[in-house]
Amino acid sequence: MFSEDSLKEISSIFCGDVGGFYNYKSGSKLVQFFNQYFACNDVYGQGFPSRWAYVYNKIIELNNSGKVNDYFNLILSKEYVLSDLRCTEVDAVSQCAKILIEFNRILKPNMLTITRKGDRYLLVKEDADLEFVGGGGFANAYLQKSTGRILKKLKEDYLTDAGIRSRFKREYNITKELKDIATIIKVYDFDEGSCQYTMERAEKTLEKFILESDLDENYKITCIRQILHTMKLVHERDIIHRDISPNNIFILNGMLKIADFGLGKDLHMFTSHNTFLTNAVGQFHYCAPEQFMLLKDGDKRSDVYSLGRLINFIMTKNCNNYHHIFKSVTEKATNNNTAFRQADAGVLLNYVEKCLEYHIKKQNKEEVNKKIQQGILDEDVESYICELTAEDICKFLVNKQSGFERILLAYMQQNETHANDVMQGIEGCFREICRQFVDNDPIATFSYNVLVSDAFGFVVKELAANMLRYVAYDVNRYYAQGLVEDAKKYGLEPMIEDILV
Secondary structure, eight states, rough: OHHHHHHHHHHHHHEEEEEEEOOOOHHHHHHHEEEEEHHHOOOOOOTTTOOHHHHHHHHHHHTTTTHHHHHHHHHHHHHHHHHHOOOOOOHHHHHHHHHOOOOOOHHHHGGEEEEEEEEEEEEEEEEHHHEEEESSSSEEEEEEEEEEEEEEEOOOGGTTTHHHHHHHHHHHHHHHHHTTTTTTTOOOEEEETTTEEOOOOOOOEEHHHHHOOOHHHHHHHHHHHHHHHHHHHHHHTTTTOOOOOOOGEEEEEEEEEEOOOOOOEETTTTOOOOOSSSOOOSSSSGOOOHHHHHHGGGGGGHHHHHHHHHHHHHHHSTTTOOOOHHHHHHHHHTSSGGGGGSSSSSHHHHHHHHHHHHHHHHHHHHHHHHHHHHOOHHHHHHHHHHHSSSHHHHHHHHHTTTTHHHHHHHHHHHHHHHHHHHHHHHHHHHHHHHOOOOGGHHHHHHHHHTOOOTOOHHHHHHHHHHHIIIIISOOOHHHHHHHHHHHHHOOOOHHHHHHOO
């Protein structure tokens, strides 16, 4: 399992002879260590082997007895390093990380690695521990069985390409920098020697999730908002992704997580190497036109283009389909001219919210109008009428909107204040609204219905009588004159009847 050289090097490190990872340990101290922690009965004395050889043999014994993981868990623990080096807790944690990296460097030729699962370290064989799950342009992804994480490793063909190695490390660094954003995939340790790092394991890509699911509109909108909010936070830090697509967004415990900042760039950093290292300028259908020309020309508006396409995909399962409620938003976002796009993800999110607000109001209005036509007066209809201006009410009456007068009268009958407000509003503006003679007739009808109703008080009927008289005699509408005569027959209060004379 272990090569002699690897085991000798690890033993020498623990003895304190190499690298300064641990304090120097005498032969008697080493015997005391193994007797104390692993119930050995060794004695230090004449004929004692070299210190590293003693540790070497003890590790073999522990490995053969199935206790080698206990050994590594002990010597890699913060508590042990604290007692060994007598350092601060912060330094101990940092030292543990350095020791782990060094051990894994030594074990690499043996195809072994020490990984962490929960609060335990495990020594595992790399080939047996890794299960291939997919490959991209420059890296392969493996499931690390011992930890449940994904290991992303640069392909061997590119290990000698300094530019690609730099880009791969930049991907890790950018993602690590965004670790405080919950909706960015979490990355962990980076191994410089083998150009690989580990990250959270997701359940599936957003692309697969969308294509396999029959999602309602509200859920789709939630997904869009979450993605845009995440990219808003990213753009606020002057970081751009440049490769946004549903294949680079993952589902993890019901949460969307953005990953793969392989083409990403921190706008605060200057890189001297050419960023157009490859043909991988973002997935074709989601890539902004300017990135096809030169990747370094990509900026926040390039991400906006990709996000616009992504919204199309989430809403319709087709990134080229604009037939959805955000049509105007995504048409602007995917304009070939960058000057006409939204400036960044935050602005794009604002456009989406405004579009939603308009859409919701439109939907609510349609639902309320349907209720009005059906003669239903509920809280929604009451709120709707309450928010109407006097001009709106007059226009609805004049245009004879289906069912509106009946619902308006019912609304007024519920509350005397409502009735006063409505009548005063109409009386104050109907003359301007009624541009043609015929427009006055519905006002006359409404006034007549108020007059002959037993539900209204004197003030309301006084206003109605004044409006009916005005239409009948000032506008000289024969129809209204007939209503005046009918109202008199109904039996009005004398003072109201005097107004109509």
